[in-house]
Amino acid sequence: MNEAGFKKLLLGAGIALILLFYLSPVIWMAVVSLSKNADFLSRGRIEITCENFKNIFRERTLYFPFYLKNSLIVGFFSALFATLFGGLAAYILTRTDSRLKKILMVGVLAVSMFPQISLAGYLFRMMTSAGLINTYTALILPYISWCLPFALWILMGYFSQIPRDIDAAALIDGADRFRAFSRIIVPLALPGLLSTFLLVFIFAFNEFLFALMLTTDHNARTVPVGISLFEGLHGELPWGNIMAASLISALPLILLALFFQRYIFKGLSGGAVKQ
């Protein structure tokens, strides 16, 4: 076989493997969520039903709609503020040449290397004494802070590609920094801002340890904590319900991944992945 043919064969095999490896657990989740009895494999037959999906919205003791709402709100505001604050800082830092810049960038990145558990205990104390335990604020504040270094790095990658002359001209014309930022930089860097927003949203939606320690009930608990605590009335695991709730919660994220993959690839690699 010639090299081109061999390569085609390898590529086909690679794609098949990728589909199998990345998708099969998700398909398994979908099948279990749609089956009447989660033990269909040992029964040898499967009955398809929507009961599990109806149940997670109907069964009040599961609180699933609350978790979903909480996660969406916390994710949205964390992403909004992390993108805004990261953008403001990235703008100034890409417009100066001071030696401080490099130190700041490395320092901020080093900060994001701290394991979450080393913050969680003290944050719990802090939020308790501030009376914020089990509120959205208790989650949004640490999420913004935790994601800011990351947001800063992504946005600096985008902003540094915008020539300085463009906003310098506006500044000379009498616009102040904020005007130059909001009227010139923001529209030009929209893809970068979008990928930052998406990445922070996904992070905040998925975060577990902080949410576990800083919330106590359905008023602030997010989806991951809720799903990790799902239990039937008698302590058994309601697998059909768990998988239905997991699928519903994962669906928006799966759609984001499929539709915005180029922004996510670009964002996660600091702008290095080309199309």
Place this chain on the structure above:
Amino acid sequence: MNKHRADLLFLAPLFLFVLLFVLVPVIGALINSLFRDVSFLPVKFTGLMNYIRLSGDSAFRKAVVFTLLFSAVSVFLEMAAGILTASVINEEFRMRGLIRGIVLIPWAIPNVIGARMWQFIYQFEYGVHNFFMKALFGMPENWLGSPAGAFSALVAADVWRTTPFVAIIILAGMQNLPTSIYDQAKVDGAGMIARFFRITLPALKPILLIALIFRTIDALRIFDVILVMTGGGPGGTTSSISLLGYKAFLQGDFGYGSAISVAIFLLAFVIAMVYLKAGRIKEEI
């Protein structure tokens, strides 16, 4: 307004947030670790007592061994799977965007949901894993109930959920390789496989090192997947350091929990330094 003061205003939110909700908690944990800080007892300065207790704690020692072993095995497999994935999605083919999106799915969905999926795959009575085990070997086995089985199940779940990240980093590295490095090899008649091992992989070394450091630091703090899938069991054999710290906090032992969290940080720091030294990345930056 003074121009520099306006600049500071742009930087202020970033610093304020990082200071208040990252640096203060970390320093707070460092200070807390020097105190006896348990519910229902007066707080008392005890110096390095918590660390001395830590060094004699067999549960902690077991957790360190487990965490290191788990990180080594899963990061190795993730790097291998990441290189393979990146090589495929770096090629030109129809529907590549869709395949790239699919690669992102395990990364995009919450770890807890991924962990629940894998927990049910390995479910003893009616999980799909034992379905195949029964069909192939006639013998179902309680994977999550045996130390080696639970370990491998956790590795599988972790490799699944983090390979996308590795693949993204490596893909970026592949796209930035100059095509000229292949020219001589083509003239020399080196085949595709030889080119991959002799040229692509060595040229990717800096980016592989970056992926390795990020992944190792992240693997060392593994928590959510373990809490959901095994809870540290059976018999504490899959308890990670983070899980131990969480359990200490849960029992109201803040001093000891803080000492454990400082220990993870130090471990991650030391390993990152070792990588940097070994990879000589300093000279390349």
